[in-house]
Every structure is written in C-alpha cells, then in structure tokens.
Amino acid sequence: MLDYHPLVQRAVSGLAQSTIETRRAIYERALAALVDQLRRMEPPVAEADIARECAALYEAIARVEKAVAEAATAAAIKAEPPAAPLRDGQRQFALNAAASWIANGVKAVTQLVMLPVMAHLLNPLDYGLYALAQPTVMFFVMVAESGIGTSLAREDESNTLVWSTAYWVLLASFSTMALGVAGSGLVLAAVTGQQKLVGLMMLLSLSLPLMAVSVPCVARITGRGNLTLHSWADIASALSSAVVAVTLAVLGFGVWSLAGQYLTTYAVRAVVVNLIAFKAPTLEFKLSALHGHLAMGSALLSRRLGELVARSAENALFEHVLGARLLGSYAIANQASRFACDVVTNPPIGALYAHAIRGHRDTVGSLHARLVTVLSALLIPAAVLAAVAAPRLLPFVLGPKWTTAAPLFQPIVVGYAILAIAGLNDAILMSNDLTKRATVPALWAAAARIGAVALAPWLGAVGTAWVVGAIFLVHTFALTASVPRSLTEGLGGAFGAQRGPLLASLVAGAAAYAVLSMGDGLANLAASLAVGGLVYAAALSIVAGPALRGEVATAFALVRRLGSLRSPTRRGLAVKPQ
Incomplete structure (x- = not known):
C-alpha cells in the first residue's frame, strides 16, 4: 500500500x-x-x-x-470578536427563514381562501380522482430528478462540466418520464374504472419538462445561500395558480381545475427561477461527473419514491375498500395536515440546509436545538386545538358535505405536526452526507401506511386514520434516533424540548373541548379556541417558563439581525457562492 x-x-x-x-x-x-x-x-x-x-x-x-x-x-x-462570515451566516439564515415564512404565509392565506371556495365548487369525487392522479405524477417526477437538484446546490458554479451534464440529464429524464405519466393514465383508468384519469394524466404530464428547466436554477439559488429569491418564485406561482384554479372551477371544469392549478404552478415557477438564475448550458457531457451527486441522490430517490409509492397505494387501496367519496375526505385530511404543518416547518429546514452547506457547520447544532424548541411551542398546540375543533371547524370552512373529513383529520394532523418538526433532522443529515440514515425509517413508515390501509375493512376509515397518525409518531422517533449524537442533542434533547409544549397542549385541548361542549355556533367555536390558547400559554409558562423565555429572546435577536440588513451593502441579497 x-x-x-x-x-x-x-x-x-x-x-x-x-x-x-x-x-x-x-x-x-x-x-x-x-x-x-x-x-x-x-x-x-x-x-x-x-x-x-x-x-x-x-x-x-x-x-x-x-x-x-x-x-x-x-x-x-x-x-x-467572532469572525464576520459567521455573523453574516447568522443574518443570512434569519433572512432566508423570514423570506420563506413570508412566502409560505402568502401561500397559506391563498390556500385558506381557496380551500372553501374550491370545496364548494367541487365535490369529493373530484378530489378523489385528483388524489389518485397526483402521487403517480410525483412518482415519475422523483425518478426523473433522482435527487440531483438537492445535491447540485453544493457544486461550484464554475464547474460547467457538472452543471451542463446535469442540465442535459435532467431534460432527457424529465421528458422521458412525461411520456410515462401520460401512459400511466391508461393503467389507472383500467384499475379504478375512472376514465377521466386518461386525459387528466396527459394534461399533468406537461408539467415535467417545466420542472426539468427549473431544477438547475433552484440549485444555483440554494447554493448561493439566498433563498429570498426562491421565495419570489413561490409567491408568483401560488397566486397565479390560484387564479387559474378558481376560474376553471367557476366555469365548471371540475377536476380539470385542480390539474390546471398544478400546471400553472410549475409554469410560472419555471419562468421566474430562470429569470433569476439561468445560465446557458454548454455542449459538455460526461455522466461520470455526476457520480458524487448521484450517490446522495440515490438515497433521496429511494426515500421519496417509497413515500410516493405508499401514498399512491394508500389512495388506490382506500378507494377500492371504502369508495371514492371517503377517499376524498381522507385526501383532504392529509392535504390540510401536510400543508398547514409544512408551511411552518419547511422554511427553517431549507434555511438550515443552506446555512450548513455554506460552511457554517459549527452553529448548526445550536440552531437545530433552538428551532426544535420554538417550532414545538408553536406547532404542537396549533395541531391539538385544530384537532379538537375539527368537527365544527371543517364543516364551517369547507361545507357540510365534508363532515366525514373531521374524524380523519384529528389523528393525522397531530401525528404529522410532530413528524414535520423532526424534518429538521433531514437538513442535518443531508448537509453531512448521511442521507441514507433517513431513508430506512421513511421506507418503513411508507410500508406501514400501506399495511394500515389494508386493514381498513376491519378498522374502518377512522381507525385507519388513527393508525396512520401513530405511524407518524414512530417515524419521528426513528428519524431523530438516526442523527449522530455529535451533530445534535439526540432523542433526549429533542423530546425534552417537546415535552413541555405537548403537556401544555393536552391541557389546552381539554379546556377547548369543555368550552365546545357547552354550546353551538361560530361564537362558541371562537371562544373555545381563545380559551385553549390562553390555557396553553399559562400551562406552558409553568411547565417550561425559563427555557421558553430564552428561546423567545433568541427569536427577538434574530428579528434584530433582520433589521440590521440595510442598504447599500444588502449583504443578505448579494452572497457569492463559495
């Protein structure tokens, strides 16, 4: 040797x-x-x-x-004093998180306005058909992208061989998979008996070439560490797609309005990110240049495909056993839970990953611990109170025909809220080339969800939802345990940070339920949520007062850092790739 x-x-x-x-x-x-x-x-x-x-x-x-x-x-x-790059990194992290939260806030408000409108214009069968189509589309998207985009963000932009090879590979793979999406409509229609799926899948397949030209630009934006630019693309795509969806629904296009919304989202996003970060590819091509990115991408691909296969199998099996209308309620329960939680957790997850890959690894562990504490204090009580209020809240917001979604929503939203917080571990693992550690628990959870739906003839729709919520909790435990102790505070630190908010949320949920049981109507619903919020604040101050005050002080410090970003330097908007 x-x-x-x-x-x-x-x-x-x-x-x-x-x-x-x-x-x-x-x-x-x-x-x-x-x-x-x-x-x-x-x-x-x-x-x-x-x-x-x-x-x-x-x-x-x-x-x-x-x-x-x-x-x-x-x-x-x-x-x-501490080096300037560290301070700049902290400011950029705060700016990225704030910009992403603003963008997600716009998307959340748009979705909240759209959801009741679309629920009144469409019916559960429309949502059920779309729920059958979308996971299949995302399956082909993940195969085409192969996790390259996430890994490509770490690549130096001067390496034209890697970037050009990635561009041509992505364009070819997405275009090929678009044909697969179009053809899969025939299979889905034959399996489910819903012939509308043939045309629906053909329309949705047009989104894949748009994604192909977006992935390299999004990777450049992430690698530069300035996620505020990406937020502009999210805002533009969310608003424009909402207008298209509502317009088509009013005109009576039914499920086609949901497909139009999906297609518009990626069309507008492609235009905006290419205006921000497009660089013309050269004619260079060497597949071996992507070896390192494909290694990380394979782990991401395995995880994402497993989850998408599980979701598609869940929906198809649910529809076969319990019917398309109950599937629509199940889809709404999952969609509302995931959207509401991801709006809160995705910005810090993305900002934490961008922070880590730009060389600020010495502060990642402390940021992770603070984010777990703050997100737990915000998201867990919101999920518990939403679950308590669901039997009144969902029919009021969506209409009486969605009453069956409430008991399905209750266990799913609480379980997914805790899992969404654990998603912070993904940023830690990916930035340290440990993506495979998150793959095994994700694939296990995907298989478990399929098994839960397979038991639906005996459990019923509500029992199945409770099992799925429990699977989210087990997945949280496994994902947290997969992170080396040298990188985070481990299971003890994570669950220690969540213990106080969880106990206080249970007390608040009991108080809100007691108020709900005293009467009916919108005023009673508002009073129950207000009482629940006050009880939660009081209970949390008793259970975790000193620790909570410290994290609030940290949050205000981050806000002050945001305020320090003044012209003319605009350092947060002019970060060069390292």
Missing part, C-alpha cells in the same frame, strides 16, 4: 479556498482516479487489493481532515 497522505495534503494546500465542498470534490476525484488506474493495470489487480488501496486513501483523507479541523479550532480560539 502506498502512503497517499503527502499527495492529498498537497492537493488540499493548493486550494484557493478550502471548504468542505472543494475538499470533498478533490477526495472524490482522487478515489475515482485511483480505482480507475488500478483496474486498468496489467496483470489485473485483485478486488481485495483495490479495497486495501482505497482504505489507505481514506486513512490519508481522515488525517488531512483532522489537521484542517485542528487548524480551524486554533483559529477560532484566537479569533476575538
């Missing part, structure tokens, strides 16, 4: 800017070159010998990384 340490050390020392991304690129190229050279030798080298040489290279890489870490630690000890 050779000693590769001097070679690796010289390569790293020659970097103009040594970051985890640039060093990782060197390591990946060195490993690929070593394996290629050994396999070309005559006489052939045994695989066992190749493995030993690779192990020697890994050992050299570990020594170099240890030296880099020691040098960084020594520099940090000497640095006083």
